[in-house]
Amino acid sequence: MNLTTKGKYAVTAALDLAMQQTIADGFTKISDVAKRQDIPASYLEQIFSRLRKAGILHAARGPNGGFKLSKQRDEVMIGEIITAVERNMDATQCSGEGICNSGTKCIAHNFWIDFNDNVNEFLMSRSLDDVITNRRGSVEQTGQALIATG
Amino acid sequence: MNLTTKGKYAVTAALDLAMQQTIADGFTKISDVAKRQDIPASYLEQIFSRLRKAGILHAARGPNGGFKLSKQRDEVMIGEIITAVERNMDATQCSGEGICNSGTKCIAHNFWIDFNDNVNEFLMSRSLDDVITNRRGSVEQTGQALIATG
DNA sequence: TAATTCTTGACTAATTTACTCGGGAACATA
DNA sequence: TATGTTCCCGAGTAAATTAGTCAAGAATTA
Ligand code: FES
Ligand code: FES
Numbered sequence: 510m511n512l513t514t515k516g517k518y519a520v521t522a523a524l525d526l527a528m529q530q531t532i533a534d535g536f537t538k539i540s541d542v543a544k545r546q547d548i549p550a551s552y553l554e555q556i557f558s559r560l561r562k563a564g565i566l567h568a569a570r571g572p573n574g575g576f577k578l579s580k581q582r583d584e585v586m587i588g589e590i591i592t593a594v595e596r597n598m599d600a601t602q603c604s605g606e607g608i609c610n611s612g613t614k615c616i617a618h619n620f621w622i623d624f625n626d627n628v629n630e631f632l633m634s635r636s637l638d639d640v641i642t643n644r645r646g647s648v649e650q651t652g653q654a655l656i657a658t659g
Numbered sequence: 660m661n662l663t664t665k666g667k668y669a670v671t672a673a674l675d676l677a678m679q680q681t682i683a684d685g686f687t688k689i690s691d692v693a694k695r696q697d698i699p700a701s702y703l704e705q706i707f708s709r710l711r712k713a714g715i716l717h718a719a720r721g722p723n724g725g726f727k728l729s730k731q732r733d734e735v736m737i738g739e740i741i742t743a744v745e746r747n748m749d750a751t752q753c754s755g756e757g758i759c760n761s762g763t764k765c766i767a768h769n770f771w772i773d774f775n776d777n778v779n780e781f782l783m784s785r786s787l788d789d790v791i792t793n794r795r796g797s798v799e800q801t802g803q804a805l806i807a808t809g
Numbered sequence: 810t811a812a813t814t815c816t817t818g819a820c821t822a823a824t825t826t827a828c829t830c831g832g833g834a835a836c837a838t839a
Numbered sequence: 840t841a842t843g844t845t846c847c848c849g850a851g852t853a854a855a856t857t858a859g860t861c862a863a864g865a866a867t868t869a
Contacts, residue, residue, distance in 0.1 A: 510660070510661075510662040511660075511661060511662075511825090511826095512660040512661075512750055513825090513826065513827085514752060514826080514827070514828095515826080515827075517750075517752050517767065517771070520767050520770070521765055521766060521767045524766045524767060525766065528766075536845095538844095538845070538846095539845080539846075540845085546760060546765065546766070547759070547760045547761050547765075549827085549828065549829085551828075551829060551830075552827065552828055552829085554846075554847080554848090555828090555848095557846085558846085558847070558848080561846095561847095568845090568846060568847090569835095569836080569845085569846080570834075570835045570836055570837095570844080570845050570846045570847085571835060571836025571837050571838095571843090571844060571845055571846080572836070572837050572838075572843075572844050572845070573836090573837075573844090573845090574835090574836070574837090574844075574845050574846065575845075575846085576846090587770070596825090600662055600667075602664060602667050609697070610696060610697045611697050615671055615696065615697075616671060616674045616675065616678075616696070616790075616791075617667065617670045617671045617674060617790070619790075619793060620670070620737070620785070620790045621667070623795070624781065624782075627777070627778075627781045628777075628778065631774065631777045632774075635770070640766075640767070640769075640770045641766075643769060645773070661856090661857095663856090663857065663858085664857080664858070664859095665857080665858075686814095688813095688814070688815095689814080689815075690814085699858085699859065699860085701859075701860060701861075702858065702859055702860085704815080704816080704817095705817095705858095705859090707815085708815085708816070708817080711815095711816095718814090718815060718816090719814085719815080719866090719867080720813080720814050720815045720816085720865075720866045720867055720868095721812090721813060721814055721815080721866060721867025721868050721869095722812070722813045722814070722867070722868050722869075723813090723814090723867090723868075724813075724814050724815065724866085724867070724868090725814075725815085726815090746856090
């Protein structure tokens with residue numbers, strides 16, 4: 510599993526866009542986001558490109574162009590953003606294939622699957638809006654899966 | 660945040676030791692663990708060295724030597740193992756300093772703190788024994804922190 | 810003494826990260 | 840239509856990191 514600065518920049522930049530959107534409903538330039546959030550503009554280009562291709566952002570060129578969220582800020586989950594830009598958010602060593610001990614499932618496999626589920630549940634339970642308003646999550650059933658069963 | 664093969668090998672190898680310990684209460688050789696779990700022995704040396712320095716394993720040299728857990732297998736949490744061998748399990752970009760936007764706290768900081776808490780809570784709620792017996796966690800209160808507060 | 814097993818540190822190839830750079834395409838405005 | 844603006848795309852790269860290997864040495868047992 511990798512959570513790199515690319516993913517972190519992506520979340521920060523998306524939060525910035527979400528905040529701008531309540532102020533003015535137009536597009537926000539890469540250079541403005543980059544300046545405000547202290548992110549290299551040329552790197553942010555790559556990141557926004559991926560977010561656009563994932564359908565999370567909408568872009569417009571030319572003067573008054575820039576980016577905006579495709580959805581409302583309470584509909585965009587942090588998990589979507591991260592998986593759009595990160596190469597590998599899977600904790601299994603086998604990419605889910607169950608083959609990492611000489612072609613068979615290793616003894617830690619099921620644990621990594623559970624770990625993945627926990628991380629994904631967390632990341633998909635929080636919207637940009639939740640993070641901006643400092644709410645702890647938007648899905649009530651989150652956490653149920655963790656309560657001991659045996 | 661990085662979860663590399665080093666951490667994954669560490670968990671797998673610790674699980675192996677835990678399983679051996681119920682069979683024979685002596686020491687288990689690196690080469691045996693390496694063979695069973697398909698881990699390069701010379702790499703596993705480094706890993707076990709760190710686990711020993713962290714107090715998780717106990718070592719003995721010479722014939723009949725090897726490694727064993729310092730505690731019972733239900734007292735060793737996966738989180739301990741991972742933090743002993745991984746360089747960086749922190750998701751914040753500022754290493755908790757709150758300085759990554761030109762010296763000030765970035766807008767994602769609190770979110771990454773929450774993410775860290777979630778991951779740590781998960782990893783520290785599961786013992787080697789839980790994983791071996793496929794239990795879902797040993798701490799009942801786990802999950803409470805995730806239930807939406809507002 | 811000889812064989813066994815851990816201990817330590819140095820070393821390295823391959824991969825990945827975190828960027829930069831440059832040219833091009835679409836768009837708005839005058 | 841000319842001009843400036845902004846995104847679009849791909850190539851390139853230095854530095855860091857990972858995933859190991861290797862060899863000499865120390866402790867232990869028989
Ligand atoms: S992690 Fe899937 S088989 Fe090992
Ligand atoms: S993650 Fe801590 S300030 Fe940005």
